Amino acid sequence: MERIERTRSGEPGGGPAEPAQARGGADGSSGTAASAPARPAPLASFAYTAADEEKRRGVRRMKTTATGLLLLVALVYVLATWAKNAGVGGWPGFVAAAAEAGMVGALADWFAVTALFKRPLGLPIPHTAIIPTKKDQLGASLGSFVGENFLSGDVVRGRIQALGIGGRLGAWLAEPDHADRVTAELATALRGALTVLRDSDVQAVVAEAITRRANAAEIGPGLGKMLEKIVADGGHRRVVDLICVRAHDWLVLHGDSVMDAVQGGAPGWTPRFVDKRVGERVYKELLRFVTEVRDMPGHPARASIDTFLTDFAADLQTDSDTRARVERLKTEILGRAEVQDVIASAWASVRTMIIAAAEDEQSELRLRARASLLTFGARLSTDGRMQAKLEGWLEDAAVYVVTRYRTEITSLISDTVASWDADQTSKKIEAHIGRDLQFIRINGTVVGALAGLLIYTVSQAFGA
Structure with a gap:
């Protein structure tokens, strides 16, 4: 049992946490083929953190509890068997059968839980260390699952229709406070865009557009x-x-x-x-x-x-x-340079005027924008045809995006998972779900004991 616990807790002597072929060499190359493509570097956001270590300590406590229960039923089995062999009749047989089945259930569930993250006892048993060795396949499967079940046109349309975005957006915009907020955000965005744009580039575009249109x-x-x-x-x-x-x-x-x-x-x-x-x-x-x-x-x-x-x-x-x-x-x-300069300089005046209007809360531009938002919101909240039209545009846009870029979106999932370090992935997942998995071991011990007791009871009843 000490050997088992060392293996489960990752202490020395527990065997490798993952197969050699799943790990890279010291130089970052694959351990099996020098020509294998290099893996992307692990994402910094996926690093094993202090919060993960805290969760892992909780997992260790649950492992101790599950292992303690296994040791308890083993002790009960030894005592019950000793009492039975000593000639005590009746209850020792039932207790020994329950304890024996409890040990079997505990060991079986220990094997199943451990096989998710590493080789049980370090033995190269097939279909073990599933997460480290099958990480890339799991990422690809997850990407395919998301693409088929979440990024389909029917799912997107149904979800948007269920949200009722048109009516909710209209009711939200019809509130003066919300209209003020949107107006302020639009003014900030407009001011930022005008600040980022280079005057020389815009002036050249404006001059060229006016000249081309006039010609x-x-x-x-x-x-x-x-x-x-x-x-x-x-x-x-x-x-x-x-x-x-x-x-x-x-x-x-x-x-x-x-x-x-x-x-x-x-x-x-x-x-x-x-x-x-x-x-x-x-x-x-x-x-x-x-x-x-x-x-x-x-x-x-x-x-x-x-x-x-x-x-x-x-x-x-x-x-x-x-x-x-x-x-x-x-x-x-x-074609005269003076005329081109006048056309180009018009942008500077327009830019200054727009920025000043965007910064002034009482400017005609912001007041008109606010009034337009309130009017639009009030109409959108009550006009079913407008709601249907807006939601139709949103549905078409969303369906276009998910159908056209589905492969890119799902490959983001699979490529991201592929970039994760196998050992870090295994440790991180175990830190997050390992505590619940230890309850499987506890439940396996209890259910196994009950099943063994029931089987022994039935066999004794029919045997009598």
């Missing part, structure tokens, strides 16, 4: 329709009024410049006083013309402007040459 769309017809509508509605007249006012004011302030320009363009053979008189005359006529256009809504020049704009709007829509010129002008403008 892809012809703007001539659109501009023509807009200009046609503006002229038809008289919206251009304020612009004409403004131009006339500014032109009049400029002429009043820069009359000398106008007259000098006229004189400078006169032929060299004309007398200077003639040039001066011509310049003054041109200036006065120009000032009079601009003044009349400014003060007379029905001036013929205004009608000419209307006609010109109407014709230009039509050419923008129908004349291929005009449209081609507009496109070339658009390309030239977009």
